[in-house]
Amino acid sequence: MSRVLSGIQPSGDIHLGNYLGALRAWVDNQRDHEAFYCIVDLHALSGGFDPSMLAQRTVEAARSLLAIGLDPELCTLFAQSHVGEHPRLAWLLECTATMGELRRMTQFKDKGGESESVRVGLFTYPVLQAADILLYDAEQVPVGEDQRQHLELTRNLAHRFNHRYGETFVVPEPVVPTLAARVMDLQEPTRKMSKSSSSALGTISVLDPPEEIERKIRKAVTDTEASVRYDPAAKPGVSNLLELLGSATGADPATLAGQYSRYGDLKRDVAEALAEMLRPVRERHSDLAKDPELVMRVLASGAARARAVAGPVLGRAMSAVGLLPAP
Ligand code: AQP
Numbered sequence: 001m002s003r004v005l006s007g008i009q010p011s012g013d014i015h016l017g018n019y020l021g022a023l024r025a026w027v028d029n030q031r032d033h034e035a036f037y038c039i040v041d042l043h044a045l046s047g048g049f050d051p052s053m054l055a056q057r058t059v060e061a062a063r064s065l066l067a068i069g070l071d072p073e074l075c076t077l078f079a080q081s082h083v084g085e086h087p088r089l090a091w092l093l094e095c096t097a098t099m100g101e102l103r104r105m106t107q108f109k110d111k112g113g114e115s116e117s118v119r120v121g122l123f124t125y126p127v128l129q130a131a132d133i134l135l136y137d138a139e140q141v142p143v144g145e146d147q148r149q150h151l152e153l154t155r156n157l158a159h160r161f162n163h164r165y166g167e168t169f170v171v172p173e174p175v176v177p178t179l180a181a182r183v184m185d186l187q188e189p190t191r192k193m194s195k196s197s198s199s200a201l202g203t204i205s206v207l208d209p210p211e212e213i214e215r216k217i218r219k220a221v222t223d224t225e226a227s228v229r230y231d232p233a234a235k236p237g238v239s240n241l242l243e244l245l246g247s248a249t250g251a252d253p254a255t256l257a258g259q260y261s262r263y264g265d266l267k268r269d270v271a272e273a274l275a276e277m278l279r280p281v282r283e284r285h286s287d288l289a290k291d292p293e294l295v296m297r298v299l300a301s302g303a304a305r306a307r308a309v310a311g312p313v314l315g316r317a318m319s320a321v322g323l324l325p326a327p
Pocket of ligand 1: 009010011142143144145146147181182184194195
């Protein structure tokens with residue numbers, strides 16, 4: 001079985017963009033791949049975070065991932081900070097990466113990269129992400145479109161390291177969905193839906209009840225034209241709604257557009273389809289809340305399984321760069 005790895009930050013409620021862009025593929029992949037999924041809590045330190053909430057958010061992210069359909073019998077789910085190999089490999093890769101290539105990362109620029117007070121961790125975050133992936137010899141990484149550039153960096157670092165120090169890492173491929181690879185904010189449809197930078201009305205959480213989904217979709221920004229067309233450049237709001245409906249129902253967004261003449265009808269169907277798609281997630285989430293210790297047990301056994309794979313790969317990399325083996 002080929003191996004996949006992917007991660008998510010515990011930086012807020014898991015939203016529809018995370019779900020359609022990446023997490024739905026996580027669930028599918030666990031059946032026919034050896035799957036490692038990581039809650040990247042160390043990455044969360046690179047942005048504004050609340051220390052009193054971080055542990056709770058990590059547990060909550062794990063519970064939501066189980067509710068979405070991850071099965072700890074089929075995949076390895078763990079917290080990044082529980083596997084010390086991640087920051088250790090990140091250092092070796094920081095000594096492989098260049099300032100120039102990290103400066104080109106658009107997420108760094110978007111999140112305030114020009115400011116003198118920006119955290120160094122925000123700058124080096126894509127290198128830690130490369131370590132997350134390379135530690136598991138992952139062949140595939142399911143991600144949304146926004147992560148494609150970081151994946152390209154990971155591939156470049158793996159190639160460079162292998163070329164400089166000898167064959168050490170598997171070079172991974174990104175797997176980006178064809179639909180809803182970039183779910184847009186419902187209030188600002190030219191920006192991606194995001195945990196930390198979207199307004200409450202612009203984001204749909206995977207745990208939102210049907211009436212909340214209906215309210216947010218009803219208020220979603222469209223445009224002043226009255227025709228339903230799939231044209232992401234000219235009509236980003238309407239096209240986003242059509243993509244959401246398409247990815248919830250399996251239909252093609254351009255074909256769906258032909259079935260509607262009014263925005264109100266489209267919005268009603270989008271809200272219904274999303275509520276139906278997320279219903280089992282909400283139900284499983286409330287079942288999981290009845291056993292608060294379950295998540296901790298899953299994360300403990302996940303960390304042990306992750307360390308068993310990551311340890312030898314880190315050892316390979318340390319030996320490749322010529323470090324003295326530990327006594
Ligand atoms: N809007 C989106 N559309 C499609 N995919 C998305 N992803 C995120 N937003 C969208 C994908 O979700 C996975 C987990 O993302 P993450 O939490 O690790 O980081 P992120 O990309 O930075 O997500 P957010 O929600 O925007 O978080 P914050 O606000 O904390 O930065 C990734 O595979 C990502 O591609």
